[in-house]
Amino acid sequence: MIEIENVRKSFGPLEVLKGIDLTVEKGEVLTVIGGSGSGKSTLLTCINGLEPIDTGRILVDGTHVHAKSTDINKLRCKIGIVFQQFNAFPHLTVLENVTLAPRKVKKMGRAEAEEIAIKQLNHVGLGEKRDVYPSRLSGGQQQRMAIARALAMSPDYMLFDEVTSALDPQLVGEVLDTLKMLADDGMTMILVTHEMSFARDVSDRVAFFHKGVMAEIGPPEQIFGDPQNEETRQFLSNVR
Amino acid sequence: MFNYTFHWNQALRSLPQLLEGALVTLEIAVLSMVIGMVIAVFFTLFRLSGNRYLNAFAVSWIEIARNTPALFQIYMAHFGLGSFGIHLSPYAALLAGIAFNNAGYLSENFRGALKAIPDTQSRAGRSLGMTWLQSFRLIVMPQMFRVAFLPMTNQMVWAILMTSLGVTVGMSTDLAGITQALNARSFRTFEFFAIAAVIYYIIAKIVTLGARLLAARMFRY
Ligand SMILES: Nc1ncnc2c1ncn2[C@@H]1O[C@H](COP(=O)(O)OP(=O)(O)OP(=O)(O)O)[C@@H](O)[C@H]1O
Ligand SMILES: [Mg+2]
Numbered sequence: 001m002i003e004i005e006n007v008r009k010s011f012g013p014l015e016v017l018k019g020i021d022l023t024v025e026k027g028e029v030l031t032v033i034g035g036s037g038s039g040k041s042t043l044l045t046c047i048n049g050l051e052p053i054d055t056g057r058i059l060v061d062g063t064h065v066h067a068k069s070t071d072i073n074k075l076r077c078k079i080g081i082v083f084q085q086f087n088a089f090p091h092l093t094v095l096e097n098v099t100l101a102p103r104k105v106k107k108m109g110r111a112e113a114e115e116i117a118i119k120q121l122n123h124v125g126l127g128e129k130r131d132v133y134p135s136r137l138s139g140g141q142q143q144r145m146a147i148a149r150a151l152a153m154s155p156d157y158m159l160f161d162e163v164t165s166a167l168d169p170q171l172v173g174e175v176l177d178t179l180k181m182l183a184d185d186g187m188t189m190i191l192v193t194h195e196m197s198f199a200r201d202v203s204d205r206v207a208f209f210h211k212g213v214m215a216e217i218g219p220p221e222q223i224f225g226d227p228q229n230e231e232t233r234q235f236l237s238n239v240r
Numbered sequence: 241m242f243n244y245t246f247h248w249n250q251a252l253r254s255l256p257q258l259l260e261g262a263l264v265t266l267e268i269a270v271l272s273m274v275i276g277m278v279i280a281v282f283f284t285l286f287r288l289s290g291n292r293y294l295n296a297f298a299v300s301w302i303e304i305a306r307n308t309p310a311l312f313q314i315y316m317a318h319f320g321l322g323s324f325g326i327h328l329s330p331y332a333a334l335l336a337g338i339a340f341n342n343a344g345y346l347s348e349n350f351r352g353a354l355k356a357i358p359d360t361q362s363r364a365g366r367s368l369g370m371t372w373l374q375s376f377r378l379i380v381m382p383q384m385f386r387v388a389f390l391p392m393t394n395q396m397v398w399a400i401l402m403t404s405l406g407v408t409v410g411m412s413t414d415l416a417g418i419t420q421a422l423n424a425r426s427f428r429t430f431e432f433f434a435i436a437a438v439i440y441y442i443i444a445k446i447v448t449l450g451a452r453l454l455a456a457r458m459f460r461y
Contacts, residue, residue, distance in 0.1 A: 077369040091382045
C-alpha cells in the first residue's frame with residue numbers, strides 16, 4: 001500500500017505539490033491525469049524518493065520513503081518506475097540492460113538473472129532482441145525494454161510517467177498493450193498518462209491534478225462520465 | 241654545415257639499444273596513463289560529489305597540470321620533491337610528472353564527456369535501486385570513456401612524447417636518454433636523433449591504430 005499524507009513540495013518559490021493526500025491499495029491501478037506542470041511527474045519521483053518532500057510523508061508498505069533511517073535503495077527495488085524518455089543504457093545489450101540491476105543490486109547470479117530477464121523480455125515481446133544494443137530498437141521496443149528492466153527487479157509497485165508520450169503514434173499501442181497486460185496480472189500501478197480512453201479502460205480510479213492539487217479522484221466512470229469538479233470538466237473537454 | 245658527412249651505419253648498429261629504450265618509453269607512457277586515468281576518475285567523482293574540499297583539490301591540480309609546462313611538472317617531481325626530502329629516481333620522477341599532467345588533462349576530458357550523458361541515465365540507475373556510486377560506475381563511467389576515447393588517445397600520444405623530457409632529470413634508459421648518451425659518445429647527432437624521431441613516430445602511430453582497433457572492439461553500440 002502506498003500512503004501519501006499531506007505532501008507538500010516546492011522547487012524554489014514554486015509550490016508544485018500543495019498538500020496531496022492519497023492512498024493506493026495493493027492491486028489497484030490508479031491513473032493520474034492533469035495539465036502540464038500540475039505536479040504529476042513530481043508526485044511519482046517523490047514516491048520513490050528521487051525527489052525530497054518539504055512536509056507530510058509517504059509510506060510504502062509502512063516504510064517512510066523520506067526518513068533518514070530508510071534504506072532507500074532497498075525500498076526502490078520494490079518500486080519500479082518507467083519514464084517518458086526510455087533511458088535505455090546504450091552501452092549494454094538488451095539482456096544486459098535487464099540483468100544489470102538484479103545482478104548488481106540484488107547480487108543475483110548471472111544464470112538466475114538471465115533466466116528472469118529472458119522471461120520478462122518474452123513477456124513484453126522482446127525475446128528475440130536480447131543480444132542487440134538499444135540503438136537498434138524502435139522507441140516502442142526501447143520503452144518495452146525499460147518496462148522489462150523494471151519488472152526484472154520483481155517490484156510490488158510500478159510507476160509509469162507518460163511512457164507513451166515520446167513515441168510515434170503507431171508505436172503507442174504496443175506499449176499500452178504491455179501496460180494493460182500488467183494491470184490484468186494484478187500489478188499495483190500508478191500511471192500518468194494523456195491516453196484518456198486507455199485510462200478509462202484500465203483504471204480502478206482516476207485522479208485529476210490541477211496546479212499541485214488533487215482536484216478530483218474517483219472511478220473512471222465518474223471522472224470521464226460525470227466529473228464533479230469544474231476544472232476536471234474543463235480539462236477533459238480540452239483534451240477530447 | 242656541408243662538412244658533416246652522414247654515417248648511418250654506426251647509428252643503425254645501435255638500433256637494438258634504441259628499441260630497448262623505446263620499450264622503456266612505452267612502459268612509462270602506459271603506466272602514466274593508467275595512473276592518470278585512475279586519478280582522473282577520482283577527480284571526476286570529487287567534482288560530482290559536491291564536497292567543497294575535494295572539489296577544490298581536484299580543480300587546483302587540474303589547473304596546474306594544464307597551465308604550466310610539462311617540463312616544470314617533471315622538474316618539480318624530481319628537484320621540487322627532492323628539496324622536501326622526497327627523492328625520486330629519474331624514472332619515478334618522470335613517471336610522476338607525466339601522470340600528474342595526464343590526470344589534469346584526462347579530468348577535463350572526462351568532464352566534457354559527462355556533459356554528453358544525460359542526467360536521466362544515472363536517475364534510471366538510481367530508480368533500479370543502485371547507489372550513487374554504482375550508477376556512476378556501471379552506467380555513467382562506461383559511456384564517459386567512450387565519449388572521451390579520442391581525447392584519451394591523444395593524451396596517450398602526448399604522454400609518449402613527454403617522456404623525452406626525462407633527459408632533463410637524468411633519465412637515461414628511455415629512448416631519449418639512450419639517444420642522448422649515444423650522441424654524446426659518437427657525435428652522430430643528426431643520425432641518432434633522426435632514427436629516434438622515426439621510432440617515436442612509429443610508436444605514436446601504432447598506439448593510435450591500436451586504440452582505434454580497441455575502440456571498435458569495446459564500443460560496439
Ligand atoms: N527539478 C526541477 N527544478 C525546478 N522546477 C521543477 C523541477 N521539476 C519540475 N519542476 C517544475 O514543477 C512543476 C511541476 O512539474 P511536473 O513535471 O511535476 O509536472 P507534470 O504534471 O508532470 O507536467 P507534464 O504533463 O508537462 O509532464 C513545473 O512547473 C515544473 O517546471
Ligand atoms: Mg510530467
